[in-house]
Amino acid sequence: MTINSDTLLQRVQQRIFDEGDLQEGLNEVYHCVSAVMPVGKMSWLQFHYDLNMLRVIAQATEIGGEKTNFTYNLPGELIALLCSRDIPEIYLMNHPEKDPLGKEICNRAKLFDWSSLFLNFQNHTGTYGAIMIMTDRKNRYTEAHGRLLSGLKKPLQRVMDALILDNETRSPHPKLKEPVKDKNEFFRQVTRRLCGHLDLQAGVSQCLQYLSRFMPADALFVRQREPEFQSERVLAESYGFFHQQTGTLIPLPIPADTRRTPGIRIINRPEDSSALKLYMPIFGSEICCISMPLIHKERPIGAAVVGLEGRARYTEEHMQLFALLHDPFVLALSNNIRHREVIRLKNLVEEEKKDLAEELHCTAPDTIIGGSLGLEKVMENARLVAGQDSPVLLTGETGVGKEMIANFIHWQSSRKDGPLIKVNCGAIPDTLVDSELFGHEKGAFTGATRQKLGRFERANGGTIFLDEIAELPLPAQVRMLRVLHNKIIERVGGTESIPVDIRIIAATHRNLEERVKAGRFREDLWFRLNVFPIRIPPLRSRTMDVPALSDHFIEKKSRELKIHPTPPLSPDAMARLTAYSWPGNVRELENVIERELILNTGGPLTFQNLSPTPTHEEPAGHDMKTEDILSLDDLFVRHVKKVLVLSNGKINGPGGAAEMMKIKPNTLRNRMKKLGIAYGREKR
Numbered sequence: 001m002t003i004n005s006d007t008l009l010q011r012v013q014q015r016i017f018d019e020g021d022l023q024e025g026l027n028e029v030y031h032c033v034s035a036v037m038p039v040g041k042m043s044w045l046q047f048h049y050d051l052n053m054l055r056v057i058a059q060a061t062e063i064g065g066e067k068t069n070f071t072y073n074l075p076g077e078l079i080a081l082l083c084s085r086d087i088p089e090i091y092l093m094n095h096p097e098k099d100p101l102g103k104e105i106c107n108r109a110k111l112f113d114w115s116s117l118f119l120n121f122q123n124h125t126g127t128y129g130a131i132m133i134m135t136d137r138k139n140r141y142t143e144a145h146g147r148l149l150s151g152l153k154k155p156l157q158r159v160m161d162a163l164i165l166d167n168e169t170r171s172p173h174p175k176l177k178e179p180v181k182d183k184n185e186f187f188r189q190v191t192r193r194l195c196g197h198l199d200l201q202a203g204v205s206q207c208l209q210y211l212s213r214f215m216p217a218d219a220l221f222v223r224q225r226e227p228e229f230q231s232e233r234v235l236a237e238s239y240g241f242f243h244q245q246t247g248t249l250i251p252l253p254i255p256a257d258t259r260r261t262p263g264i265r266i267i268n269r270p271e272d273s274s275a276l277k278l279y280m281p282i283f284g285s286e287i288c289c290i291s292m293p294l295i296h297k298e299r300p301i302g303a304a305v306v307g308l309e310g311r312a313r314y315t316e317e318h319m320q321l322f323a324l325l326h327d328p329f330v331l332a333l334s335n336n337i338r339h340r341e342v343i344r345l346k347n348l349v350e351e352e353k354k355d356l357a358e359e360l361h362c363t364a365p366d367t368i369i370g371g372s373l374g375l376e377k378v379m380e381n382a383r384l385v386a387g388q389d390s391p392v393l394l395t396g397e398t399g400v401g402k403e404m405i406a407n408f409i410h411w412q413s414s415r416k417d418g419p420l421i422k423v424n425c426g427a428i429p430d431t432l433v434d435s436e437l438f439g440h441e442k443g444a445f446t447g448a449t450r451q452k453l454g455r456f457e458r459a460n461g462g463t464i465f466l467d468e469i470a471e472l473p474l475p476a477q478v479r480m481l482r483v484l485h486n487k488i489i490e491r492v493g494g495t496e497s498i499p500v501d502i503r504i505i506a507a508t509h510r511n512l513e514e515r516v517k518a519g520r521f522r523e524d525l526w527f528r529l530n531v532f533p534i535r536i537p538p539l540r541s542r543t544m545d546v547p548a549l550s551d552h553f554i555e556k557k558s559r560e561l562k563i564h565p566t567p568p569l570s571p572d573a574m575a576r577l578t579a580y581s582w583p584g585n586v587r588e589l590e591n592v593i594e595r596e597l598i599l600n601t602g603g604p605l606t607f608q609n610l611s612p613t614p615t616h617e618e619p620a621g622h623d624m625k626t627e628d629i630l631s632l633d634d635l636f637v638r639h640v641k642k643v644l645v646l647s648n649g650k651i652n653g654p655g656g657a658a659e660m661m662k663i664k665p666n667t668l669r670n671r672m673k674k675l676g677i678a679y680g681r682e683k684r
């Protein structure tokens with residue numbers, strides 16, 4: 001939403017002057033400016049030449065506008081520069097470290113990666129104030145932004161002047177804070193700001209802005225006590241000039257004896273406090289604070305800390321004022337703790353829901369195609385072993401159907417009413433393998449905020465399918481061996497031995513024997529898993545399954561994609577499908593069919609884009625049985641027949657079989673004749 005200067009002036013007039021609602025007026029300004037340029041924070045700055053001081057008299061951010069009173073002493077030459085008449089009305093500070101004021105802010109706030117845009121206001125004495133628009137990262141403002149801001153000068157200056165006038169009537173001296181005339185009102189206003197947001201960071205920022213009017217305050221922190229880690233974590237922190245979000249939580253040491261929580265205290269020297277000492281490397285030793293423990297139902301739950309540049313700047317009076325705010329801080333912190341707990345539980349439910357959905361996904365046995373053809377032997381073995389409880393090791397290239405056979409075994413076993421839990425050992429980060437497989441106890445490591453059952457425990461009474469078993473890190477292999485051996489698990493961080501009744505089916509596309517030789521897989525574990533190995537052959541060595549599989553997937557995918565009627569195959573499509581070598585096996589066939597159905601614009605499916613690939617190179621002997629071995633002549637016959645399908649029987653010329661095979665047409669014809677392959681007229 002962009003509005004012009006006159007409309008904004010009208011709105012400011014109405015909100016601030018007619019309705020007396022300064023916060024709403026500042027909000028209007030913020031939204032109007034942020035609609036046309038990047039704005040993290042807008043600050044109204046007043047320059048006090050005589051006092052060498054810069055005062056931030058109001059701020060507006062996404063969360064709202066607020067009258068403030070942050071004061072900063074500046075070197076004489078800098079304030080003289082800011083107040084000079086010669087300073088331009090619009091001023092771009094895209095590289096703050098190269099500008100005198102920018103450099104000063106960078107050093108004091110210890111923040112360097114930002115840019116800002118100034119609109120300066122002058123009277124007969126010189127420049128008396130400015131609007132500072134600030135955003136993160138350098139080089140964000142352009143001359144065009146400057147012109148847009150300049151266009152809004154009238155309403156912005158009107159707000160500035162109103163703020164200055166208001167300050168003059170409220171506080172007798174720019175260096176002094178407003179007196180708290182009505183403590184109840186003060187309490188009410190702080191509570192409204194602190195507890196008015198679900199986001200504690202937003203509440204703390206607004207609270208600091210408000211507090212800055214009544215007491216020296218340049219930073220406000222809320223920390224949460226974490227007794228199990230003997231520390232306090234900073235949950236929210238806000239600074240006057242910049243709203244800095246640390247993102248990371250800083251653990252803070254606290255006295256080991258938590259029963260003796262010290263009361264509210266002024267720390268006028270950072271060396272006296274272990275918490276404040278942590279800030280010395282950032283802000284130096286010229287800092288002080290008031291630290292107030294937050295006690296809820298007689299238990300310390302954290303602390304609220306208000307801080308300031310300079311030493312020994314807090315007095316007993318400031319401390320008493322801050323102490324009034326104990327209960328709102330407790331309320332805000334305990335609300336935040338509860339809110340995070342709700343979010344954590346919500347995520348937990350989502351996670352469980354996802355896991356359950358995954359489990360549900362495999363609750364129905366798949367239709368297995370090829371059980372009486374290419375997979376006959378596999379199915380025979382699967383049926384045999386299903387009734388036993390022995391471990392099964394499924395091997396075969398990726399996409400051949402290992403998981404499908406694992407499902408089949410589970411469903412044919414006496415454990416079919418129990419769970420079937422799948423674990424992709426290759427997809428779990430190394431550091432989480434143990435906790436995923438065996439579970440963990442609450443507090444076992446940072447982030448283990450509750451007890452978690454591992455996959456083995458969840459598979460109790462059923463089957464666990466360990467896919468990609470070869471990827472399991474060696475330390476987890478040791479633990480896995482123990483489970484196979486004793487059928488007992490121990491959760492990470494726990495001491496209890498938990499018996500589990502499980503059947504193990506493992507699968508891998510790798511050559512485990514070679515991995516054992518290379519020392520990457522434990523031999524003893526391999527022996528344990530390899531009790532009943534089932535090798536699933538690649539699709540290219542059982543091309544007799546391709547037609548039935550193709551029909552099955554065309555039916556299935558058409559149903560899923562809601563394609564009616566199911567398109568037929570073109571006359572040469574099946575030849576193409578069987579001629580292809582399917583390096584990705586059945587999964588690839590499934591995907592190719594899905595893609596063909598999606599791309600099909602009517603008419604039969606041709607699979608034109610499926611070019612025959614050279615027969616898949618395999619490691620010697622990997623998937624080959626003696627009966628699979630063909631003579632070279634037989635191989636040649638097969639190959640030529642496949643190529644002829646693709647060339648539509650054509651031998652010479654472009655697209656002909658000879659060109660595809662990179663041999664002379666006559667040579668090909670002679671060999672075909674010799675081997676009895678019919679072609680041309682002969683064929684008809």
Ligand SMILES: Nc1ncnc2c1ncn2[C@@H]1O[C@H](COP(=O)(O)OP(=O)(O)OP(=O)(O)O)[C@@H](O)[C@H]1O
Pocket residue numbers: 366367368369370375396397398399400401402403404405467508509549586587590
């Ligand atoms: N014989 C078959 N009949 C029907 N569908 C099959 C058959 N073989 C495999 N599929 C299907 O092919 C896809 C891949 O199979 P699956 O996931 O079982 O392979 P995999 O060997 O476990 O693969 P990976 O090694 O990559 O985990 C699945 O959608 C599966 O349903």
